[in-house]
Amino acid sequence: MNLRRKLLLVALCTLALPVAGWLYVRQMETLLREGQAQALTASARAVARSLVATGATLPQQPQGWYVEQAGTPITIDGYGDDWAPLTPWSQPLGPRGSVLLAEDAGGLYLYVQQRGIKRVRADADDPGALHADHLVLELQRGDTHLRYLLASAAPGTFTARLLDPPVADWPDRLVGQWQEDGGGWRLELRLPRPLIVDRLGLGLYDASAGGDPLAVELRPLWHYSPALAQELARLAPEDTRARVLAPTGWLLAQSGRLQAAGPQPGWFAALVYRALLANPVEDAAPWTQDAPRLDLPEITRARAGDPATAWRDGETRASVVLAAAVPIGAPGQVRGVLLLEQASTTVPLLANRALLTLLLTSFGVLLVAGGILLWFATRLSLRLGRLRDAAERAQLADGRLDGLFAQGRFPLTAAPDEIGDLARSFERLFEAVGGYTDYLRTLASKLSHELNTPLAIVKSSLDNLEHALEAHAPVPPDARPYLERARDGVARLGTLVRAMSEASRMERAIAAAEAEDVDLREVVRGCAEAYRPLVGTRTLACELPDTPLPMHCAPELLAQALDKLLDNALSFTPADGWLRLVLSACDDGAEITLANQGPGLPAAMQARLFDSLVSLRDKATPGEAPHLGLGLYVVRLVAERHGGHASARNLEDGSGVAFTLRLRNMSRQRL
Template sequence: MTRRLLLTYLSIAVLVLLCLEIPLGLIYSRAERDRMISAAHDEAASLSAFAELSMAAGREPDLPGRVSECARRIGGQVTVITRSGTVMATSHSLSEQQARKLLGRPDVAAALGGTGSTDVRISRIGGVQHLSVAVPVGHDTPPAAAVRILVPTDTVHARVHRVWLLLALAGLAVLAAVAGFAFAVARWAARPIRELRRATAQLADGSLPGPVTVTDGPPEIRDLATTFNQTAARLEHLLASQRAFAGEASHQLKTPLAALRLRLDNLEPAVAPYAQPSLNAALTETDRLARMVEGLLAMARLEEKSATREPVDLERICTERHNTWAPVFEQYHVLLALTGDRAGPVLALPGAIEQILDNLLSNALRHSPPGSTVTIEVRHHAPDRHRPAPDGRAPRVDLHVTDEGPGMTEEQRRRAFDRFWRAADAPKGGTGLGLALVQRLAHAGGGDITLQSGPTGGLDAVVSLACANRPDTSHAFAHPRTPSQQLSTHI
């Protein structure tokens, strides 16, 4: 903003100076030219009158002295010449040939021809621009002689150039003063905006700034600062309420659910055989409610804080989650395979990739028929020129979790990331929060997730992650199914 205000003020100042100084310089140049012409004309008329009196009184010998004096005064050349080409007086040496050429000059010829009282011309002689003034001597027609004055104009041009230089220096001085004043005004006007920008950046990073104190600047900026302080205070109150909810709900909701689950388990020996299906359904819904509460709390904790991305070992995490989930998949007669390229470290929130894989594998297992295969695959990302990566040109890695289940339609894939949304033909036990949590975890780590049709008709969940450094693609890894001793919690 400071630069734009400064450029605006300077542009206006330059425009004003041009509108003032250019006409002033042109007027001065024209006035100097007119003054020089008028002075030369006055000298020529005075010398012409003196020459007429000298010729009438028979005092022609006095004429050379007056001519020399006039030439010294104007700094030029003065010549009095008759119609026959006789030089009566001259301030410089002049041969007969030069005298004859002088008769052919347009200004001298016009004066001797009696066509006008004076003839003023500007011409170049020897590469130097001169002002030539020729006037007739006497009032006869045609006159007997003529006075010619030749004045170089370099002196006038030097004065004009000096004036233009002074105008330019004055303009630069004015521009410097305007620039200093404009810079001070721009800094004064932009200072509140810089404060608001700093506070907004802190708010975007997750750290709530204190109230922005703006006591100067334009009224609109002060009003904006007041509105920003009110917004920041409101956000701080909402975040405090959310933190309080996440902390209190974790205990207040999980404890009754655990007690309810325990009571249902204790009822199982006393339930009649015909009521066993109802008890099993109640236990299933209780577990689903517990997972839903865990998912909501996880999303609330994710939204309330701004975590920093860290480099994590994607290959190690994929191997660990494969080893953990493989025995569970075996129980359902589903093969869990791990393959792909070496990825190296990627950027993600701490613990986010584990949760992403747990949710994607849980969904894949729920929709996979017996005898099918679920594949965890790591591929180096192929850039899409129509959809640039969130991290610009940073190398990326795609984590694929592909199943061979019924898959989803295009409409279902668009809605799959909505909270609590579940397809009409989805198996029982889901909460509708898993994919929503996966998407938030991926976005919080600077990545993205998309759902695509699998090569065999199932679903291919693709998580795009930014590399912490350039990946090494010289080797690939593939792991068979390995037993594990513990299954992590999933939604």
């Protein structure tokens, strides 16, 4: 990863700012909700206390029968078609029964259902009617109460029998309709309007289950109270919907409407709020419908005496509804539940506005920080690139290092920062290395020049010594070997001095060689054909690729390197041995391998074999010219000139060694 990408990654770390801001906005939204919930709960408590103080009609008992106002006429026929709209007001009665109560100007209507497949039938006037399936109906007003037995031996009209002594102005008998099917039986009854009761007792007896045939559930009658709704509308805060519920959740009074005041957020703002900011809220479905009875966790907690709040989705986009439920009555004597609901777009608008401001600010800061870091990274990369280019150009064509350039100094040395310190260090380094390199490169020529005169003096002194000895008498036989050894040593030193000068010239010649486009396969083929007369009785195999291998290289240098490798191989290959020359293409260039039969390479010498003045041949045979170890050194220089390297290894079967030249295309000269 380059420097600019690293600094860009650092700039992206500033994204932590909007993330932290987003968390802050969510926390702020939570605090706004909590504040609004506390305020609405306080208002609900005040309204609940006011309802108790003003003596509003509230339930006195925790259980009651809820009576709904009939919206359509009800026909007493024992069938439930007329009661279908009132199904939500159904109340359980016994283990398998239910009851619906409704009223209109004509009186109080009663519809009872009993589920079961077993039936024990009897009319109410039969002696065993109490042991058959029946309903006991108890009517109470003040201290007066009467019980009636409702039973029938067959579907149709039935007459209820009075179980208690008759009371004036109260009917002795009640007439209703009884119907049956495979799933149970139903009865329908109407109490006329003059017969007004405040408590109603119902006892549904199943003969197959047994039990007390006269047991009833006596409860007060609860109605929706317009007077209580009017009182509630006077006490409830504006822009809220208030509902008074019985302890079991039945609706007793209601006022107000849910309407979000103020500007409405757009669809995008609503989407942002719901996706990024809003904490979880309840589903709107249980709240928006006009349910006659609410049985929700908040109401359950309020019924137990603890105020509770809940948030839900609003009916409009991005609006939320807060509901606060508080108990009505003294602790331990809850007479009902007050539910206040308030729709608001304030919280979403404030949260969206805070988030938008945060995002704009963070985006601006991110752009500025990213731009500054990108500019700084670009400038730093360019300056480091100048140092890199200067370091690469510091090596001249002949291999020398030059710390000072045509402009006079190394680039960026005048900069006052750390890059300037680095440039000045590079300048001093190149000056020192350049001077030392020049010294090493000229050392061979200097030594050869300096050694020529002493060698000439030694050689002339030996000649003069021999002439002086011969002038008086012949050189003694035992002294002549010493003179020959001295002359041989002088000759070897002279050869070494000339080789040192030749190596220096060879390095410059290789560095100055020019490249051209050639078919490397033909170059190697030509060299192999030229080598066949030189190998004598040895076998030379040449393996070339099937297709041309174009390459931009210096063919004369490659031929010279192959000459050195062949000369080295012939020195170690026996007279009846073999040699193998292989050319192959690779991903970024080519490989030339010359393998020969012979002794293996010592492990300690494989890494130093291509250094100058290193040789594995016999060091000295008197009278022969010494081998200076420059051949493989030249091979290494040729490989490096082509951007590759030279290597040597022992063959896996131990039959010989292989020398490999790894070559790449030389760079093209720009015109």
